[in-house]
Amino acid sequence: MTFLLTEDQEMLRETAMAFARDELPVTHLRQLRDSGANGKDPATRQKLAELGFFGVIVPEEPGGEHFGLVGLGQILEAQGRTLAATPLLQTALIGASTIQLGGSPAQQAEWLPKIAGGEVTFALALDESAHFNPLNVATEAERNGQGYTLNGEKRYVPDGHHADMLIVVARTFGEPGDRHGLSLFLVPANAKGVSIQELKTVDSHGAANITFTDVMVGADALIGAADEGADILEPVLDRAAIGQAAEMLGSSQAAFDMTLEYLNSRKQFGQLIGSFQSLQHRAAKMFTEIEMTRSCIAAALDAVDSGRNDVAELASLSKARASELVHLVSNECVQMHGGIGMTDVADPGLYMKRARVQEAMYGSASWHRDRYAKLNGY
Amino acid sequence: MADTIVDELETFRAETRSWLEENCPPSMRTPMKDDEIVWGGKRGTFKNPESKLWLDRMGEKGWTAPQWPKKYGGGGLSRAEDRVLQEELRRIKARPALFSFGLWMFGPALLEFGNEEQKLRFLPDIVKGKTRWCQGYSEPGAGSDLADLQTRCEDKGDHYLINGQKVWTSYADKADWIFCLVRTDTSVKHEGISFILFDMESPGVEARPILLISGESPFCETFFTDVKVPKDQLVGEVNGGWQIAKRLLQFERSSISAGGFGGTGGSGILGPDEYAKIHIGTDSDGKLLDGDLRGRITDHKMYAKAFNLTVARQTEQAKAGQAVSHTASILKYGAAKMNQDRHELLIEALGSEGLGWEGEGFDKGAKKVTRQWLRSKGNSIEGGTSEINLNVISKRVLGLKDHQ
Numbered sequence: 001m002t003f004l005l006t007e008d009q010e011m012l013r014e015t016a017m018a019f020a021r022d023e024l025p026v027t028h029l030r031q032l033r034d035s036g037a038n039g040k041d042p043a044t045r046q047k048l049a050e051l052g053f054f055g056v057i058v059p060e061e062p063g064g065e066h067f068g069l070v071g072l073g074q075i076l077e078a079q080g081r082t083l084a085a086t087p088l089l090q091t092a093l094i095g096a097s098t099i100q101l102g103g104s105p106a107q108q109a110e111w112l113p114k115i116a117g118g119e120v121t122f123a124l125a126l127d128e129s130a131h132f133n134p135l136n137v138a139t140e141a142e143r144n145g146q147g148y149t150l151n152g153e154k155r156y157v158p159d160g161h162h163a164d165m166l167i168v169v170a171r172t173f174g175e176p177g178d179r180h181g182l183s184l185f186l187v188p189a190n191a192k193g194v195s196i197q198e199l200k201t202v203d204s205h206g207a208a209n210i211t212f213t214d215v216m217v218g219a220d221a222l223i224g225a226a227d228e229g230a231d232i233l234e235p236v237l238d239r240a241a242i243g244q245a246a247e248m249l250g251s252s253q254a255a256f257d258m259t260l261e262y263l264n265s266r267k268q269f270g271q272l273i274g275s276f277q278s279l280q281h282r283a284a285k286m287f288t289e290i291e292m293t294r295s296c297i298a299a300a301l302d303a304v305d306s307g308r309n310d311v312a313e314l315a316s317l318s319k320a321r322a323s324e325l326v327h328l329v330s331n332e333c334v335q336m337h338g339g340i341g342m343t344d345v346a347d348p349g350l351y352m353k354r355a356r357v358q359e360a361m362y363g364s365a366s367w368h369r370d371r372y373a374k375l376n377g378y
Numbered sequence: 379m380a381d382t383i384v385d386e387l388e389t390f391r392a393e394t395r396s397w398l399e400e401n402c403p404p405s406m407r408t409p410m411k412d413d414e415i416v417w418g419g420k421r422g423t424f425k426n427p428e429s430k431l432w433l434d435r436m437g438e439k440g441w442t443a444p445q446w447p448k449k450y451g452g453g454g455l456s457r458a459e460d461r462v463l464q465e466e467l468r469r470i471k472a473r474p475a476l477f478s479f480g481l482w483m484f485g486p487a488l489l490e491f492g493n494e495e496q497k498l499r500f501l502p503d504i505v506k507g508k509t510r511w512c513q514g515y516s517e518p519g520a521g522s523d524l525a526d527l528q529t530r531c532e533d534k535g536d537h538y539l540i541n542g543q544k545v546w547t548s549y550a551d552k553a554d555w556i557f558c559l560v561r562t563d564t565s566v567k568h569e570g571i572s573f574i575l576f577d578m579e580s581p582g583v584e585a586r587p588i589l590l591i592s593g594e595s596p597f598c599e600t601f602f603t604d605v606k607v608p609k610d611q612l613v614g615e616v617n618g619g620w621q622i623a624k625r626l627l628q629f630e631r632s633s634i635s636a637g638g639f640g641g642t643g644g645s646g647i648l649g650p651d652e653y654a655k656i657h658i659g660t661d662s663d664g665k666l667l668d669g670d671l672r673g674r675i676t677d678h679k680m681y682a683k684a685f686n687l688t689v690a691r692q693t694e695q696a697k698a699g700q701a702v703s704h705t706a707s708i709l710k711y712g713a714a715k716m717n718q719d720r721h722e723l724l725i726e727a728l729g730s731e732g733l734g735w736e737g738e739g740f741d742k743g744a745k746k747v748t749r750q751w752l753r754s755k756g757n758s759i760e761g762g763t764s765e766i767n768l769n770v771i772s773k774r775v776l777g778l779k780d781h782q
Contacts, residue, residue, distance in 0.1 A: 003691040004698055260776055275781045280772035287771060288708050295687035317680055369676045376679065378651040378666050 001306070003298045009071050015051065016078035023047060024084040026347050029204060032085065038198065039085040039206035040162045049118025054092045057100075058116040068305035069093075069239060073246040073297065080250025083354045085205040087121040090159040093243045094236060095122030098167055102184060102224035102232035111186075123163035123189075124240070125154040125210055126233075132363045134169070134237060135177055135230070139212065141170035141185060147218040148172075148185065150193075153211050158361065160208030161198040163189055168212070173227045182229035185221045192216070203354040238315035241362040242300045245315075245322035248358045249290070249297055252326045255333040255351040256286055262337055279336060286329055293321045313375050320368035323359040330355035383458075390459050394466045401435045402472050403428035410473045417477050419510025420554050429473075436475035437506035443481055446489065451502030461697070479548070480504035480511040482633040484557045487626040491573070491614045500555075500575070512578070513630075514544040514558030514600065515623070522766050524559075525568045525620060529602065531560035538574065538612065540582075540605040546760070550585035550598035553578055557626075563617050573619035575611045582606075592752035630761050631706040646743040647750075650675050650723035657729050671726065678719045685712045707775070711767040714757040721751035 005013060024044065032041060048054060056072040072093055079086055092115065099111045114120040128138060139152025150170055160166070166187045173181030187194065193215035199207045224232045260283060263274030273279060300314035330352040334341040341348040359365065405428045414426045416433055424430040436442050439453060444460040446452020455463060485504050488497060503509040520527040529542025540560060550556070555577055563570030578585070582605040585598040614622055648656075651666070654675065659667050666672040692705050724747045725732040732748055734740030758764040772778045 001690070003694050004700075260778075263778060271781055272779050274778040277769070280776075280778050281765070281768040283776055283778065284711075284768040284771035287776060288711060291708060292681075292684040292688050292712065295691045296684050298691060299687050317683055321680060321684055366673070369673055369680070372680060373651075373665070373672055373676045376651065376676075377664065378655060378660070378672065378675070 001299060001308075002302055003295065005070065005074070009067055009074060012056070012067055012071050013074035013078070016053070016075040017081070019047075019051065020078040020082045020084055024079065024082050024086075026082050026350060029083050029085060029350065033204035038161065038200055039159075039204065041085060044084070045087060045118060045121070048086060048088065052116075053088060054118040055096075055116025056092060057096050058112050060116075068301075069242065070298075070301045070305055073243065073301040076243050076247040077250035077253075080247035080252075080358075081254040083203070083251060083350055087159055087163065089240065089243050089247065090123050090163060091115060091121045094124050094240050095120075095165070095167065097236045097239050098122075098124075098184065098223060098232060101235055102229075106220070107186075107223065120165055121159065121163045122165045122167055123157050123159040123208075124236075125157045125160060125166045125168045127155050127157075128153060129155065132360070132367055134233060135179055135182070137169050137171050137182060138176045139168065139170045141168075141172050141183055143172070144216070147216065147221060150185065150187065150212040150215040150217065153209065155209050156199065156207050157210055158205070158207050160189075160210050161196060161206050165189060166194070166210065167223070169229065169233060179230045181227050182233060183226045184223040184229040184232060185217055186223060187212075187215060187217055187221060201357065203350075203357045205354070205357065235311070237362055238311050239304055241315045241319040241368070242297065242304065242311075244358060244362050245293075245297050245318040246301065248322040248326040248355070249294060251351060251354060251358065252290055252293070252322070252329045255326075255329045255348065255355075256283075256290060258347060258351075259283070259286075259329075259333045259336050266338075273336075282332060282336075286332060289321075289325050289328065293318070293325045296321055313372065316363075316368040316372040316375065319363055320365045320372065323365040323368075326355040326358055327365075387458055387462055391462045391466065394463055395469075397439075398466055398470055398472065401432075402470060403431055405429075406432045406473050406475075407471050408473075409471075414473075415477050416475065416507065417510055417549070417552070418507025419552065420508070421552065422507065422510065429475075432473070433475045433507050440505055442476045442478075442507065443485060443501075443505045446485065446501065446505065450489075450497050451505035457697075476507045478504060478507065478510070479513055480509065483513065483626050483629045484511050486629050487557075487622055488613065490625060491622045493613075495610065496575075496613060509555055510549070510553045512547050512550045512553035512556050513626075514547055514550075514556045516546045517543060518545050522763050524623070525571065527559055527561060527571065529558070529560045530564075531562050531572060531574060531607075533562070533616075534606075537609060538607045540574070540576070540602045540607060542602050544600040544602075545597075546588075547585065547598045547600040548596045550578070550600045551587055552596075556583075556600075557613075559619055559623055562619075566617075568620045569617055571619040571623065572616050573613045573622040574607060575613065576605065576607045580605050580607070590753065591755070592749045595753075627762065628706050631710040631767075647724075647747055648743070650678070650720065650727045653724060653727035657727060657731060671723075675723055675727075678716070678723055681712075681719065682716050685709075685716050688712070707762075707767045707770040710762060711764050711771070714764055717757050718754045721747070721754040725751045 032039065053075055056067045056075065057069055059066045076089060079088065096112065096115050099108055103111065126134060129136060139150065139154065141148040141150050150168060152170065166189055168185045168187050170183055170185055171181050172183040189196065193213045195211040195213065197209040199209060201207050263279060263283065264272060266273050296314065296318045300318040303311045303314050333348040334352055337346060337348050340346045405426060414429055416422065416424065416429050418433065440448060440451055441453045441463060444453035444455045444463055445457065448454035481504060485501060488500060515524060517527050517529060529540065529544065532539045555575060558574050560572055560574050561570055562572040582603040584601045588595055588597040588599060654666050654668065654671060661667060689709065728744055728747060731741060731744045734745050734748060
């Protein structure tokens with residue numbers, strides 16, 4: 001296991017941090033919100049493609065050099081710092097991982113170069129209720145002569161309101177709750193029978209509820225084996241949780257830095273408020289939590305790249321701890337800013353709004369604690 | 379160039395491996411037993427004769443203090459060689475040959491602040507485990523505010539005269555010598571403190587063990603009445619002791635947090651999840667029946683995992699030469715919380731089985747847990763309270779200011 005970045009990964013991190021700071025500051029999210037873009041940002045997508053960020057986990061040739069999930073984690077952490085709405089988690093991480101882990105040679109040859117070039121974006125259509133519960137899928141995919149017919153409803157699909165392609169988790173066998181019987185399908189967002197309801201969300205990133213009514217896809221839309229989709233989905237969701245946690249680490253660190261700056265500049269009773277011990281100790285505890293969570297995420301990213309067998313445990317550890325961290329830091333950020341923290345013009349509220357979305361995605365802290373306990377045999 | 383270094387290291391590894399094969403006695407390759415820990419010293423005893431053999435051999439090589447210079451009895455190894463040595467020791471699961479405040483705390487400070495004569499005089503006997511040291515820091519009126527210490531040290535021309543009292547002096551009743559903070563100037567606070575060494579057999583020194591809420595303890599109250607100390611036993615400048623004291627506290631906090639207060643439990647003790655399975659039970663899926671306790675155990679286990687990963691990350695960064703600043707305070711704070719949470723959960727999972735004190739009718743391991751639970755309450759007090767650690771983090775790491 002290593003916690004250190006290679007020279008190349010270090011350079012990638014610096015590039016990503018500079019890009020987020022200069023091109024995607026929090027004011028950029030504000031502009032998108034105020035103009036009603038709801039997270040849709042074609043100009044940024046173009047810039048990310050030019051930087052090569054979509055292909056970070058995709059080797060240029062099979063087995064070739066790449067930055068790995070450790071590299072992508074640095075980019076996600078950078079975009080978390082400024083709350084940037086980008087298609088990277090859905091496309092560069094989830095889309096690429098799904099095709100890499102489950103795609104046929106033909107699917108890999110078709111989609112991986114397009115992902116790497118930023119020519120296509122993906123969204124994972126999974127949840128059907130208000131809570132993450134990946135086996136609780138009722139959406140049906142029924143075999144027809146040439147392929148499958150999909151019927152069902154998906155809720156709160158991140159990027160579902162602007163992605164080109166949907167990865168749909170559907171049931172080809174069994175009942176909601178069964179692990180066996182899930183299958184993954186690639187469905188163009190503009191396919192006949194796909195109805196997309198755009199959602200205005202609290203974090204201004206947007207999302208979509210998506211209804212599938214007699215949507216016909218060919219047999220070649222199936223990723224991996226029919227009924228065995230969970231074998232692909234579970235490792236993909238572990239990576240998604242780790243990537244989301246990396247983004248949350250960035251948001252937590254930025255909210256904390258902002259808070260610290262305020263503590264060191266705001267005066268009351270003739271004193272800097274950061275000189276009051278009750279605030280100092282809370283700041284010191286937050287710092288300790290950030291450093292400990294940073295270690296978990298670095299270990300989890302590295303575990304994926306080096307093919308270790310404890311990825312699931314580290315994914316749950318990272319997502320649970322990052323969720324608790326961003327919850328704590330975003331709340332304290334508002335509280336320690338006092339009245340100004342309650343105003344729309346200040347940034348703390350934006351961090352808190354985004355935090356709650358991040359916490360819910362790919363399993364809440366309690367979902368991952370429960371899984372961590374199961375993995376540890378109690 | 380780099381290849382030569384690698385070759386040399388591999389030669390060193392081969393030599394080390396064969397030396398250890400020949401010299402590490404068989405029982406020293408088994409897990410440490412609590413009553414076989416070797417603290418050395420003039421009055422030191424060896425329950426297992428092989429642990430004396432092991433200490434003598436390691437001490438002779440200087441490998442109890444691998445990186446200290448050879449002229450002071452150390453191993454004279456480079457950092458890379460020391461790493462190889464530690465890897466080889468771990469490979470054969472060798473026990474530490476010596477537990478010693480001299481090795482962990484006083485020695486590193488003397489190397490940095492002592493004069494040549496003092497280093498030659500004191501360090502070799504630390505390496506060989508011949509002299510056991512104790513630390514005279516806290517006083518009844520100077521705990522967290524250590525610099526308020528009042529033990530007087532007067533210059534009497536050809537010697538110093540010491541009067542006062544120390545408390546929480548670990549193993550003062552067993553130690554041969556003490557490194558001690560004393561007041562040489564009463565008109566100023568931090569700038570009136572000196573760092574002095576003396577023999578615990580000097581006339582006027584008395585150590586009395588302290589009984590804790592958990593029972594017997596290594597701690598003592600230590601009294602000094604007109605203790606005469608030769609002048610060449612003061613380290614550094616007169617009134618310059620606070621710098622040494624602070625540096626030494628860093629060594630202390632690192633050694634406490636690196637051990638995590640023995641947070642893995644020790645022999646004969648199970649984890650909270652395992653005790654809960656036994657005493658509370660599980661459902662047909664193997665889940666603990668008490669869902670609330672299950673969640674809190676998981677919180678703790680995740681904290682412990684994150685803590686251990688953080689120790690590993692900082693160790694790797696330090697080896698790579700990346701600056702790791704003030705991590706000792708973070709780890710000390712985290713280690714105390716982790717160990718206390720763990721023991722509260724152990725007691726809760728054990729139920730009435732965890733409420734025994736002594737005698738028959740209780741499981742031996744459970745009684746040990748009960749004592750350790752009480753002892754763990756000191757983790758957030760000793761070696762700098764958690765509140766002091768949070769002060770250090772907020773001021774030195776985060777740069778928050780003092781009241782003006």
